[in-house]
Amino acid sequence: MTENAxxxxxxxxxxxxxxxxxNPGLVAYMRMPKRELTVNFPVEMxxxxxxxxxxxxxxxxxxxxxxxxxxxxxxxxxxxxxxxxAMWMTWKCAVVGLPYGGAKGGVICDPKTLSLRELExxxxxxxxxxxxxxxPQGDIPAPDLGTGEREMAWIMDTYSMxxxxxxxxxxxxxxxxxxxxxxxxxxxxxxxxxxxxxxLKHQRLAVEGAxxxxxxxxxxxxxxxxxxxxxxxxxxxxxxxxxxxxxxxGLNTRSVLAYAAAHGTIxxxxxxxxxxxxxxxxxxxxxxxxxxxxNQITGANAARVRAKIIAEGANGPLTPEADEILRRNGVFIIxxxxxNAGGVTVSYFEWVQDLQSFFWGEEEINERLRRIMVRSxxxxxxxxxxxxxxxRTAAQIYAIQRVAEAMQIRGIYP
Ligand code: NAD
Numbered sequence: 435m436t437e438n439a440x441x442x443x444x445x446x447x448x449x450x451x452x453x454x455x456x457n458p459g460l461v462a463y464m465r466m467p468k469r470e471l472t473v474n475f476p477v478e479m480x481x482x483x484x485x486x487x488x489x490x491x492x493x494x495x496x497x498x499x500x501x502x503x504x505x506x507x508x509x510x511x512x513x514x515x516x517x518x519x520a521m522w523m524t525w526k527c528a529v530v531g532l533p534y535g536g537a538k539g540g541v542i543c544d545p546k547t548l549s550l551r552e553l554e555x556x557x558x559x560x561x562x563x564x565x566x567x568x569x570p571q572g573d574i575p576a577p578d579l580g581t582g583e584r585e586m587a588w589i590m591d592t593y594s595m596x597x598x599x600x601x602x603x604x605x606x607x608x609x610x611x612x613x614x615x616x617x618x619x620x621x622x623x624x625x626x627x628x629x630x631x632x633x634l635k636h637q638r639l640a641v642e643g644a645x646x647x648x649x650x651x652x653x654x655x656x657x658x659x660x661x662x663x664x665x666x667x668x669x670x671x672x673x674x675x676x677x678x679x680x681x682x683x684g685l686n687t688r689s690v691l692a693y694a695a696a697h698g699t700i701x702x703x704x705x706x707x708x709x710x711x712x713x714x715x716x717x718x719x720x721x722x723x724x725x726x727x728x729n730q731i732t733g734a735n736a737a738r739v740r741a742k743i744i745a746e747g748a749n750g751p752l753t754p755e756a757d758e759i760l761r762r763n764g765v766f767i768i769x770x771x772x773x774n775a776g777g778v779t780v781s782y783f784e785w786v787q788d789l790q791s792f793f794w795g796e797e798e799i800n801e802r803l804r805r806i807m808v809r810s811x812x813x814x815x816x817x818x819x820x821x822x823x824x825x826r827t828a829a830q831i832y833a834i835q836r837v838a839e840a841m842q843i844r845g846i847y848p
């Protein structure tokens with residue numbers, strides 16, 4: 435994450451609110467987090483020493499409902515970054531119409547250097563420390579960088595132990611066996627695919643044979659690639675951190691996935707030529723899906739991007755400078771808060787299923803997700819047309835409007 439993530443989040447917010455007629459007091463209120471918690475806590479390490487860790491949980495806004503947002507384990511976690519991510523979560527949930535506000539949490543640590551026992555101790559203690567804010571009615575965490583199903587299971591168990599009964603709805607992204615949802619693992623990539631198909635239609639480009647390039651073949655990029663291929667597009671290049679592969683005739687992405695599972699990387703996949711990550715971003719194609727990490731397209735390479743559509747599977751893959759250049763060059767951008775919102779949408783489904791103790795089939799989940807993504811894409815498009823702005827600002831405008839409306843209707847307490 436950039437050092438100035440929070441400055442970016444605020445800059446985007448200021449741009450979007452300038453198109454809206456909202457009470458200045460509410461504008462000021464939405465500009466800041468509702469509450470922030472810093473926790474310093476001890477963890478017993480394998481060598482019997484005690485190490486103090488610092489973690490955060492930030493709630494940005496609760497006008498639309500309880501807060502939702504991931505927990506990140508990374509050495510570079512800092513409060514400003516958590517604030518930015520919490521704010522983006524508010525907009526992301528609002529843009530797809532979920533009854534949630536935004537939150538984010540994190541612990542400053544390098545999980546790769548911790549043993550399994552240390553990680554479990556850290557997670558259970560952090561969960562306990564933030565349980566003053568976390569509960570199924572108020573704040574529902576999820577995985578983010580450095581955390582996954584295993585950590586969510588520990589958090590669910592810790593919270594449940596304190597209460598004396600199982601509370602699966604306290605966290606999402608859990609394993610299926612303890613209340614996770616079908617379709618969650620593919621959900622973000624599926625949303626990227628759905629919004630990409632809508633964007634191709636809007637740009638009057640055929641889906642059949644459309645050339646698609648995917649940077650990052652992970653939890654988001656791989657499903658985005660094979661699901662888009664299944665709709666008739668041609669995936670001409672994909673990459674991971676070790677490098678990329680290119681085949682002008684189109685890759686068989688399921689076979690690439692099997693190769694990656696066997697070799698730990700896609701590099702060396704036989705039916706393709708190698709390509710560098712830098713060159714991959716500049717390939718001539720209809721759709722570029724940056725699904726790896728932030729700041730991949732910058733002022734330095736944006737002018738060489740030849741894609742007609744960019745689908746932001748990753749969070750913040752374009753810098754503001756790149757955004758400006760691409761906009762001038764007429765590239766249609768599906769912004770991250772819309773494009774990758776499929777993940778939080780199926781997290782919402784997981785929470786609903788847990789609260790009802792009634793689980794849905796995968797087809798039903800995928801269809802509900804598709805409908806939400808199509809509807810949201812078109813709503814944002816309408817705002818873009820209406821206000822004559824690009825999709826990123828339109829998505830923010832639409833989201834801010836929904837949050838502001840909820841606050842106005844609810845009124846200021848007392
Ligand atoms: P992941 O770790 O599963 O996959 C990331 C992929 O990117 C890996 O294949 C990795 O090798 C590759 N990669 C890393 N650095 C790269 C580089 N410099 N060049 C090319 N490839 C590189 O992570 P993920 O969960 O797929 O997340 C990817 C992005 O999507 C992140 O920005 C994340 O915040 C965002 N996101 C994820 C989800 C989700 O549900 N997982 C939801 C919303 C947003």
